[in-house]
Amino acid sequence: MAGNYSNESMLDLYIxxxxxxxxxLEHSILASEKSNHISKDDVNEIxxxxxxxxGSSAMMLFDNIASLAHSIEDLFYFIRENAPREVDCSxxxxxxxxxxxxxxxxxxxxxxxxxxxxxxxxLKETIADFLNQLKSQNPLAEKVPASRKETKAKSAxxxxxxxxxxxxxxxxxxxxxxxYYIAPNITKTPAEKxxxxxxxxxxxxCEMENIRAYTVIHNLKExxxxxxxxxxxxxxxxxxxxxxxxxxxxxxxxxxxSYEEMHAFFMQTIFIRELKLEQIEDQEDEPVMNQHxxxxxxxxxxxxxxxREEKAEKEGQLSSSSSAQQSIISVNVVxxxxxxxxxxxxxxxxxxVTQNPDLKGLQLDNFYKAAxxxxxxxxxxxxxVMAIRMVPLSTTFHKMHRIVRDMSKKLNKEVRLEIIxxxxxVDKNIIEHISDPLMHLIRNAIDHGIEAAAERVAAEKPKAxxxxxxxxxxxSDVLIIVRDDGKGLNKEKILSKARQNGLLxxxxxxxxxxxxxxxxxxxxxxxxxxxxxxSGRGVGMDVVSKNxxxxxxxxxxxxxxxxxxxxTIKIPLTLAIxxxxxxxxxxxxxxxxxxxxxxxxxxxxxxxxxxxxxxxxIMVRGECYPVIRLHTLYKVNTEVTEFSQGIFIMVEDEEKSxxxxxxxxxxxxxxxxxxxxxxxxxxxxxxxxxGCTLLGDGNISLILDIQSITRLVKK
Amino acid sequence: MIRALIVDDAAFMRLAIKNMLQNNGFEVIGEAAxxxxxxxxxxxxxxxxxxxxxxxxxxxxLEALPEIMKFDPKAKVVMVSAMGQxxxxxxxxxxxxxxxxxxxxxxxxVVRTLNQVNALK
Numbered sequence: 001m002a003g004n005y006s007n008e009s010m011l012d013l014y015i016x017x018x019x020x021x022x023x024x025l026e027h028s029i030l031a032s033e034k035s036n037h038i039s040k041d042d043v044n045e046i047x048x049x050x051x052x053x054x055g056s057s058a059m060m061l062f063d064n065i066a067s068l069a070h071s072i073e074d075l076f077y078f079i080r081e082n083a084p085r086e087v088d089c090s091x092x093x094x095x096x097x098x099x100x101x102x103x104x105x106x107x108x109x110x111x112x113x114x115x116x117x118x119x120x121x122x123l124k125e126t127i128a129d130f131l132n133q134l135k136s137q138n139p140l141a142e143k144v145p146a147s148r149k150e151t152k153a154k155s156a157x158x159x160x161x162x163x164x165x166x167x168x169x170x171x172x173x174x175x176x177x178x179x180y181y182i183a184p185n186i187t188k189t190p191a192e193k194x195x196x197x198x199x200x201x202x203x204x205x206c207e208m209e210n211i212r213a214y215t216v217i218h219n220l221k222e223x224x225x226x227x228x229x230x231x232x233x234x235x236x237x238x239x240x241x242x243x244x245x246x247x248x249x250x251x252x253x254x255x256x257x258s259y260e261e262m263h264a265f266f267m268q269t270i271f272i273r274e275l276k277l278e279q280i281e282d283q284e285d286e287p288v289m290n291q292h293x294x295x296x297x298x299x300x301x302x303x304x305x306x307x308r309e310e311k312a313e314k315e316g317q318l319s320s321s322s323s324a325q326q327s328i329i330s331v332n333v334v335x336x337x338x339x340x341x342x343x344x345x346x347x348x349x350x351x352x353v354t355q356n357p358d359l360k361g362l363q364l365d366n367f368y369k370a371a372x373x374x375x376x377x378x379x380x381x382x383x384x385v386m387a388i389r390m391v392p393l394s395t396t397f398h399k400m401h402r403i404v405r406d407m408s409k410k411l412n413k414e415v416r417l418e419i420i421x422x423x424x425x426v427d428k429n430i431i432e433h434i435s436d437p438l439m440h441l442i443r444n445a446i447d448h449g450i451e452a453a454a455e456r457v458a459a460e461k462p463k464a465x466x467x468x469x470x471x472x473x474x475x476s477d478v479l480i481i482v483r484d485d486g487k488g489l490n491k492e493k494i495l496s497k498a499r500q501n502g503l504l505x506x507x508x509x510x511x512x513x514x515x516x517x518x519x520x521x522x523x524x525x526x527x528x529x530x531x532x533x534x535s536g537r538g539v540g541m542d543v544v545s546k547n548x549x550x551x552x553x554x555x556x557x558x559x560x561x562x563x564x565x566x567x568t569i570k571i572p573l574t575l576a577i578x579x580x581x582x583x584x585x586x587x588x589x590x591x592x593x594x595x596x597x598x599x600x601x602x603x604x605x606x607x608x609x610x611x612x613x614x615x616x617x618i619m620v621r622g623e624c625y626p627v628i629r630l631h632t633l634y635k636v637n638t639e640v641t642e643f644s645q646g647i648f649i650m651v652e653d654e655e656k657s658x659x660x661x662x663x664x665x666x667x668x669x670x671x672x673x674x675x676x677x678x679x680x681x682x683x684x685x686x687x688x689x690x691g692c693t694l695l696g697d698g699n700i701s702l703i704l705d706i707q708s709i710t711r712l713v714k715k
Numbered sequence: 716m717i718r719a720l721i722v723d724d725a726a727f728m729r730l731a732i733k734n735m736l737q738n739n740g741f742e743v744i745g746e747a748a749x750x751x752x753x754x755x756x757x758x759x760x761x762x763x764x765x766x767x768x769x770x771x772x773x774x775x776x777l778e779a780l781p782e783i784m785k786f787d788p789k790a791k792v793v794m795v796s797a798m799g800q801x802x803x804x805x806x807x808x809x810x811x812x813x814x815x816x817x818x819x820x821x822x823x824x825v826v827r828t829l830n831q832v833n834a835l836k
Contacts, residue, residue: 010727010730010731013727013730017727018727045772047770048771051797052724052770055797055819056725056728058819059727059728061819206824207817208804208817214805215814218808235805268834268835270813270814270827270828270832271831
């Protein structure tokens with residue numbers, strides 16, 4: 001089994017890494033757009049990201065992705081090398097973001113295993129135009145060693161165009177030596193030196209032949225005291241690779257090594273296909289190709305100075321950026337899911353051992369001591385697995401910057417996004433389910449909530465609207481709050497719309513504000529007459545609500561007309577394992593999440609009150625709580641029907657409380673939440689059950705959904 | 716077995732090279748995500764051969780290469796570059812890189828290059 005997992009697919013990693021990089025890229029470009037200045041670090045980062053995406057995509061043979069990444073890389077290469085003074089940040093962001101969008105779409109195709117066929121030609125042209133414009137606006141830049149394409153183009157025209165510096169250095173070299181390069185570390189004029197001529201042919205497709213040839217020359221310095229080679233422009237002209245491909249690379253050299261030694265030397269050349277090596281008769285002063293004088297030495301110091309500059313530049317950055325290494329590994333979610341399941345099984349297995357019916361009545365001190373230790377470790381293991389699955393909301397939250405930017409640009413509204421509590425963590429599975437709903441809520445807020453600037457000024461509000469995205473922990477739940485300071489919801493409009501669509505289930509006077517606002521979550525509801533491109537056709541809010549419900553969460557709306565709307569999403573921290581109190585009613589077992597229990601007690605008959613409708617209530621410390629008999633609620637036969645025989649469990653949810661009446665408490669335990677089978681879910685949709693679980697003694701227990709139970713009371 | 720160290724900031728590239736090497740009798744003894752880490756891993760692991768990406772954060776391949784050569788003048792470093800980075804590859808060769816691989820690369824090219832570089836004296 002381990003073997004299956006270690007061989008993660010390249011494709012998975014490609015998708016994972018590329019989408020991470022794209023997010024990072026989006027983040028940097030949005031940040032620089034906001035400050036209207038693109039910093040050197042950002043340019044470097046974007047360049048690097050595009051370079052990486054280009055490389056990976058080319059490896060995966062996604063040529064369209066690679067070529068678009070290449071054009072953006074070129075653009076940022078220019079900006080990095082020339083630091084043009086005036087860059088239109090807004091236009092640059094538009095281009096890059098458009099590129100990011102294209103790449104994202106293509107990546108989705110990769111994920112769906114669809115053909116990756118997007119055509120980025122138009123976008124590439126836009127980028128090329130922008131680059132040309134930049135170049136023309138910054139003519140100074142041409143003098144600096146320019147972008148790679150330019151160098152290539154230039155050297156193609158006049159291959160001997162060597163930078164001034166080098167020529168100066170060549171002139172400074174003493175006359176006598178200028179003919180041949182004389183290696184500094186080899187003493188001149190030993191007696192038995194001979195001339196060799198070598199022609200090297202490289203294997204097809206090995207690429208950059210000129211640099212491979214340069215490698216040969218570089219190594220040759222140590223053994224030859226004089227040498228010349230052709231083509232001679234391997235350093236300045238990358239087109240010389242073509243010449244080498246066709247005609248081979250020819251070196252004539254003088255050395256004290258034997259023919260065999262030289263043969264061995266050249267045969268070490270990587271990707272050599274053919275070597276023609278011959279010893280030339282002694283012609284001390286008249287080398288064969290003396291017209292091809294060339295000189296390598298000057299090139300080196302120039303390279304090194306350039307490098308030193310670059311280094312000095314980098315050093316500043318190095319010291320400022322933290323060198324703390326991240327010791328983080330990425331793990332396939334499938335493995336985590338599996339681990340989670342295993343821990344769940346283990347929790348059940350542990351309960352099955354320690355609560356085994358066979359143990360009843362036995363005096364087993366050592367066994368229970370060991371069992372307690374097992375229980376402790378199981379608990380820690382479980383906490384750890386949970387912790388591993390927790391992911392901060394920051395990535396999801398920061399995605400919203402992009403939405404706000406795009407929408408405010410298109411709708412011409414000024415909107416600020418404020419993020420609070422992005423470090424709040426939730427289960428990985430949950431994150432995936434809330435991204436879309438959040439996006440929808442933000443879109444709604446900008447489109448329907450925030451007013452146009454003029455309208456805001458008239459209402460004495462700041463010109464720019466603010467949307468606040470906040471996350472915080474609340475017990476075993478996480479609250480995500482989307483707040484806008486827009487015009488708020490209009491109750492009248494909502495009611496009349498609901499009336500039109502026949503969505504009202506009770507009389508309008510009886511409805512609380514909250515109930516009215518919650519109407520917006522019903523399928524087929526929309527108050528906005530003119531539908532825009534962004535917020536859909538009223539299918540939005542009910543989809544939001546449905547999405548949140550699939551992860552066991554809920555959505556509620558609150559609004560003050562004129563002041564704004566607050567939408568609160570409540571989602572459970574985690575789905576799989578909860579602390580539960582097992583109770584018994586007749587022959588059935590139920591589990592109540594421990595977090596919802598306030599207390600349990602045996603009531604006195606005198607505390608029971610009955611209201612005129614016959615509803616039972618109980619008085620506890622001067623407060624009245626409704627009583628729910630679980631045996632009547634679930635129609636279970638039990639002998640315990642007198643309050644004094646059974647037990648009361650006070651549960652609460654969102655400030656609403658009630659008392660459940662059960663036969664007896666069985667004990668507290670970690671339970672693994674399993675979804676109810678489909679046939680039960682379909683059979684009875686509103687069943688006040690949150691799922692089911694397996695108990696240590698092999699019984700199945702139903703988990704009560706306290707939220708819907710407390711709601712029962714209100715009805 | 717030839718012991719290799721892979722230095723590349725892209726996890727994808729590291730995996731690609733690693734798979735190719737492991738299929739061909741190399742042992743990948745370490746991976747590093749930037750030049751600085753690569754340098755440290757080199758000192759610690761003393762691999763037979765290193766594949767070194769050029770464009771990386773923190774410390775580029777061109778910055779890490781001379782440091783490695785300073786530590787071990789016999790180090791066998793093979794640069795991993797893209798088309799268009801000719802001048803940087805040339806600098807790398809001048810600084811002591813033994814050879815280079817060009818992205819996108821094929822398995823046999825990578826394996827042959829590394830085998831031949833490893834055979835160098």
